[in-house]
Amino acid sequence: MDNQVTKPTGSLRTCPICGKPQTQATRPFCSSRCRDVDLNRWLKGSYVIPGRDDEADDVE
Numbered sequence: 001m002d003n004q005v006t007k008p009t010g011s012l013r014t015c016p017i018c019g020k021p022q023t024q025a026t027r028p029f030c031s032s033r034c035r036d037v038d039l040n041r042w043l044k045g046s047y048v049i050p051g052r053d054d055e056a057d058d059v060e
Contacts, residue, residue, distance in 0.1 A: 015022050015030035017037050022030050029035040041047055 013022050013028065014020060015028070015034050017029060017034040020030040022028050026032055026035050029038065
């Protein structure tokens with residue numbers, strides 16, 4: 001039996017905030033700092049999922 005280190009078969013993914021390689025501990029980010037930056041963007045409302053216009057017209 002060979003003692004070979006297996007490499008991941010998928011491509012190396014990068015951090016969505018800064019573009020550095022992600023780490024296993026903070027995946028999908030490269031560090032806890034980038035993870036916190038992403039959380040702050042969600043909490044401030046920088047990331048928005050648009051709703052439909054007809055939802056506001058449901059008043060009877």
